[in-house]
Amino acid sequence: MAINLQKGQKIDLRKSTGEALTNFCVGVNWGAIETVKSGFLGFGSKKVVEDVDLDLSCVMLNSNGDLVDWIYSPDYNAWLSKNNMPLGKLTSKDGSLRHSGDDRQGDVGGDDGLDNEIISVNLNSIDQQVDKIFFFLNIYLNQGQNFDFEQIPFAKIRMYEGTPTRVDNVHSNFDIVTDASYKGKGALILSKLYKKNGEWKFDAIGDPSDDKMFVHTIQRILESYK
Numbered sequence: 137m138a139i140n141l142q143k144g145q146k147i148d149l150r151k152s153t154g155e156a157l158t159n160f161c162v163g164v165n166w167g168a169i170e171t172v173k174s175g176f177l178g179f180g181s182k183k184v185v186e187d188v189d190l191d192l193s194c195v196m197l198n199s200n201g202d203l204v205d206w207i208y209s210p211d212y213n214a215w216l217s218k219n220n221m222p223l224g225k226l227t228s229k230d231g232s233l234r235h236s237g238d239d240r241q242g243d244v245g246g247d248d249g250l251d252n253e254i255i256s257v258n259l260n261s262i263d264q265q266v267d268k269i270f271f272f273l274n275i276y277l278n279q280g281q282n283f284d285f286e287q288i289p290f291a292k293i294r295m296y297e298g299t300p301t302r303v304d305n306v307h308s309n310f311d312i313v314t315d316a317s318y319k320g321k322g323a324l325i326l327s328k329l330y331k332k333n334g335e336w337k338f339d340a341i342g343d344p345s346d347d348k349m350f351v352h353t354i355q356r357i358l359e360s361y362k
């Protein structure tokens with residue numbers, strides 16, 4: 137049975153058999169914004185779909201809270217390079233974390249049951265000095281996107297065994313409720329994997345913020361969450 141996580145809940149990474157969960161996917165599933173625009177006197181009503189481009193990223197920190205490695209979109213590399221910041225990439229240096237690639241729309245016509253962006257994790261090959269991994273989600277900075285997390289119909293994070301296109305066994309689900317408290321918020325610190333007494337554990341965070349760009353979310357994590 138999959139565990140349904142509440143905000144702030146901490147869990148062990150163990151399968152129902154008791155064995156450690158070491159190879160899994162961290163996936164985020166979300167929907168596009170669909171509204172019905174009514175025409176003159178009710179004639180010509182039509183459904184309007186607004187694409188929702190969210191970006192799943194993560195940072196890997198050592199026990200002092202210093203940045204060791206990261207996964208975030210290479211789409212910003214021209215800007216990052218101009219500002220002397222580390223360039224985006226979709227695989228960690230140790231090969232233990234791999235991003236499935238950019239989804240720029242979200243599900244149209246309701247939840248399709250598959251995750252839109254996924255980071256595959258192999259805890260056995262993570263660089264020894266990594267102590268915490270934070271996962272976070274940002275609304276892609278684009279002039280065409282003028283919405284916040286309150287308007288997105290659903291957003292969920294889960295951990296499961298399988299691949300980005302095949303779900304074998306769901307370990308845990310974390311429904312991020314997009315309610316009024318998410319108004320104006322463009323970023324979400326989702327969760328962290330962390331080592332305690334040599335064993336990896338998971339913490340469902342779910343904190344929204346009004347960061348305009350993922351670099352601000354990274355800064356927030358380094359300052360307040362390490």
Ligand SMILES: [Ca+2]
Binds near residue numbers: 189191192
């Ligand atoms: Ca995206």
Ligand SMILES: [Ca+2]
Binds near residue numbers: 242250251
């Ligand atoms: Ca989906």
